[in-house]
Amino acid sequence: MGDDRLVFGTRADLVVDLTLVTNVVAPVVALASLRFVRRRRYNAHRLFQITLLVVCVLAVVALEVRIRLAGGSGALVSRAPANWLGVARAVLAVHISVAVLTYLAWGWLAVVSSRRYMANLPGTFSSRHRRVGWLVFAGLCFNAISAMTMYFVTFAA
Template sequence: MRDAPCHDGPVLGSRADLVVDLTLLTNLSAPLVAAASFRLVRRRRADIHRRMQLALLAVCTLAVVALEVRIRMSGGSGAFLSHGPTAWARTTRAFLGVHITVAVLTYAVWARLAFRSSSRYGKALPGSFSTTHRRTGWLVFAGLCFNAVSACAMYVLAFVA
């Protein structure tokens, strides 16, 4: 029988530790910051948009790496998720797989977009790459939105329920 959950986490008051709480907050804020950077492009502030996107990508990547290190230190995802409801264990593990898959794809596409855009910045933008950049940016944004929602669901399943 499991112990009753204690809700004394460092930031959000759950069973999660500081790294998990900060990673969740990073995931939740990423779409908001990305949307703000999109508005800057419309106002012809591509330089600030570029810096915001690169900073956001760096912060999100660092948060995910910190979380991965924390998960490995705790004994892996199984140990990390073991405090959640046992009736939801199979669903939680499957949902985690979807969350991780979408997150990895989103970050890979985002990193490639950032690299390709940075190499063209000041030379070819706007230009023929602009349509690809815009469409790929919206795809990344959709991935960030999905990651925010799925990270929130994973957090509830693993540390609140």
């Protein structure tokens, strides 16, 4: 990860900075998309969610490629100051675990919801959609916080 100091003036490079921004903005956009549901504008909600999911997946793929090119997650964690290494490893493990579960649930919800989309709305799937959607939202919020923590520990501390 270069010392370009491009966006936030830290040791992170542009890919890392943009992925952080994506992670922090994702829960805000997801919450905003719920306003469309409350107004029964399901097409807008669907468009927001699919677009957000695609943008987030692309950001994660770009970050993952960047991390692999830099030598893997060990190389990422090694950028943290020595007294923060333990924290960095722990935060990274939890962050990745929650992120994977969140993205799997979100992807599943997007696929299943798209298949049922043309059926009557709200429909019988709505209560499950709502529950899983809130879990995904909670995961996005946690990911935003853990990504900021990881970013600080690894690139700013």
